[in-house]
Amino acid sequence: MxxxxxxxxxxxxxxxxxxxxxxxxxxxxxxxxxxxxxxxxxxxxxxxxxxxxxxxxxxxxxxxxxxxxxxxxxxxxxxxxxxxxxxxxxGIAIPARTFDSPQEAAEAGIRRQLIDIHEAATQYFQQSLSSPEAARAREYLTGRGVTPETIQKFRIGYAPESFNDMRERLGKFFKDDVLRQSGLFSSKEQADGSAGPMYAKFRKRITFPITNEQGKTIAFTARALDSSDVDPKAGPKYLNSPETLLYTKGNVLFNLDKAKTAIRKLEFALLVEGQMDCIRVFTSGIENVIATSGTAFTEAQVRLLSRFAKKIVLNFDPDDAGQNAAEKTLTMLVEEDFEVRVVTLPGGLDPDRFILENGIAAYTEQVRGATRYADYLIERARAQFGTRTGEAKQKALNFLLPHIKRLPSAIARAEFAENAAQKLGIESSLVRQELKNAAQHRLESVKAAEPRAVTEVERILLKALVLPDADSARALAAEKLGAYPEWYSDLASAPVLEVLANAPVPDNPLEAAPDQASRALLASALLTASETGDEITAERVQHALERLHADYVDRRLREIRQQMAEAQRRGDEAELMRLAQEKMRLDRERKR
The missing domain is CATH 3.90.580.10 (Zinc finger, CHC2-type domain)
Incomplete structure (x- = not known):
């Protein structure tokens, strides 16, 4: 440009x-x-x-x-x-873009191609919903009260049962590397380590496009027609796109592109748990609604949401999983100084079913009468533990204390504590003292912090590395740790693991420790009995190495996501491509 x-x-x-x-x-x-x-x-x-x-x-x-x-x-x-x-x-007309080199053009075009292939997939799924094969899908949507207008507005579609049809159709317009990077296809690794033929990831499912803030499709979530408990081959009830160059699930809020104008206008957002809940609420007339798409709420989503409003009404499913998710989400929002209220619908209904059975006017009243964050948690504590005995009151208070401490405002903390004391039947001075004690205990813990104890995986590997050189368990541990130091570089035991993996074991293993802290750590590991026994075998070492590698992959994937976001901010397309390739490789390793 x-x-x-x-x-x-x-x-x-x-x-x-x-x-x-x-x-x-x-x-x-x-x-x-x-x-x-x-x-x-x-x-x-x-x-x-x-x-x-x-x-x-x-x-x-x-x-x-x-x-x-x-x-x-x-x-x-x-x-x-x-x-x-x-x-x-x-509204300024954009001229055709030129590039300085073929490489620059290719790097700049990959994101555009991924956007294009997701648009093509959206149209493919939309067309497939009209096919004879999709009759059951149409029946399901009709049974859920989803109108043709809603299907069109949210571009709901159907993924055919065929493994190859979508690949053959899109393959006419997109190269294999774009197909593979899109997340729309799966493949099995060959014996030589190469990727096998691609086949459609979504099959025999109703598809819901996930869009970015500009309304462009970047991923899909797809619902199985057959319940997994009836047909094990159907897989999970909901299947989501994997993370790609376009899509990081923790950075996206479903329906934000359609809801953001209403959120700004009304100065609050209604947050629900699933796509169908969100679609039902939106098409019924409440347009400031967004959804988490069934994933755990993240700090990135909190920051995204804060751009549009600092008031949130939460309406998650009333089951234990939904309420636990609501509790975690509340914590993150409150820590960022959001004003939060909670809707708990009567009859154990989710928003979709409640609106179908009671109408949008009744649901609107529920939203207007949403409970304050503190009151919701106090009632949750009362329901879980009761208030009849001193022990029950203590448990309820222990449940609430971490939530009270997280409030940024001292005034809000005092108000929450006073409210909790009154409803639990506890002297308010006692609640204030408990808060003070908890704060002092936390301060003392920080001051007296010691290096953390080694994990079971570290303990097994350290014990293996001090075995005689000829032992197969030691040979296996030394070979892998010597070849892949990045697996353990973040561990407390890293200094001593590195020495033991790359040098003969001294008569006194403690002499291998490079410093006093490592010496104490190694001594503790050698003296502490393992959770599954003391015998260190090659099989146990192999399992420990697999766990160590899996932890490293998860840790590195988190780092890559942060680095990709930074590369995007810098406009460094080459670095973005390199990170995307490493991410795909690690994703494959994690699935082995």
Whole structure:
């Protein structure tokens, strides 16, 4: 994209309008607007946008830049993508893009191709829903009260039972590497380690597109027609796309593209658990609704949501799993200073079923009467433990204390504690003392912190490495740890593992420890009995190595996701490609 075009866009762009889509701004002078900074946590606005200079600056965290850098940071996109996004928002025609080299063109095009293949897949599934094979799928949707208008609006489709049809159709337009990176296909690894032929990942399922904030399909969730307890071959009830260059499940909120305008207007979001709940609520007239898509709520989703509103009404399923998920979600939201209320629908119903049986007016009343965060947790504690005995009251209070401590505001903590004391039948002074004791205990724990004890996996490997050199268990441990030091580099025992894996064992194994801390750790490991016995065999070492490798893969995948987000912000397409390839390799290793 030519530099002159970016300058044209910058000159014509209204930075207040663009930033105002993410941050609620108020005028604070002839040329300035202020608001809460989206880049760090604050309660009073230190974020300033200057109209004359088309520039933003935060006096708290010192983030600064122009309209392009703002969009890059907020949407995790490259500079060219930010220019195009701003141009689109301002209605400026975008010229054809040119590239300096074939490699640059290929790297810049991979994300576009992945967007294109997901659009093609969406259309393929939509068309398949009209086929004779999809009769049962249509019956299911009709039975759930899903209208043709809803099917069209949310682009609901059907994945045929065929392993090959979708691959053959899309293969006419996309290369194999795009098909493999899309997450739409699976393959079995061959004996030589290479990937086998691709086949459709989603089969005999109703498909729901997952879109990004701009409304582009980036992944799918698909519901099986046959319950897994009736037909084991059907797999899980809901099957989601794997994470790809486009899709990180913890960074996406279902329906945000359609709901964000209503969320900003109403200044709160309604958060539900599943796609069908979200679709039912939205099409019934409550448009500020989003869903977690059945995944655990994440810090990235909290940050995403904070761009649109700081008030949340939570309506998760009333079963134990749903309430546990609600409790964890509440914790994350409250720690980020959200104002949170909770809806618990009568009759054990989820939002979809409640609206079908009682109507949208009744559901709206439930939302309006949502319970405050503190009151919800207190009632949950009372229901779980009761208040008849001193022991029950203590258990209920112990359940509530961690939640009270997480509140950022001292006033809110005091109010929560007073409310809990009254409803549990405990002297409020005792509750305050418990809070004080818990805070002091936490402080003392931090001051007296010691290096953590080794895990069972570390204990097995350390014991194996001090066996005689000829022992098969030691040989196996030394070979793998010597070849893959990255597997244990983050462990407390790493220094001593490295020495023992790469050098002969001294007569006194403790002499292998490179420092006093490692010596104490090794001594503890050698003296402590293993949870499954003391005999160290090659089989036990093999299992320990497999666990060590699996933990490393999980840890590295978390790092890669963070590095990919950073590479996206920098616009480093080459690094993004490298990380995506490493991620795909590690995903394959994890599935072995």
């Amino acid at each position: 030519a530099e002159s075009f970016s300058q044209i866009v910058k000159q014509q762009a209204d930075i207040v309008r663009i930033v105002g889509e993410y941050v609620k701004l108020r005028k604070s002078g002839a040329q300035n607007f202020t608001g809460l900074c989206p880049f760090h946590k604050e309660k009073s606005g230190s974020f300033s946008v200057n109209v004359a200079h088309q520039y933003y600056y935060c006096f708290g965290c010192h983030e600064k830049g122009d309209v392009f850098s703002f969009v890059m940071k907020m949407d995790s996109v490259s500079f060219p993508e930010a220019v195009r996004a701003v141009a689109t928002k301002m």
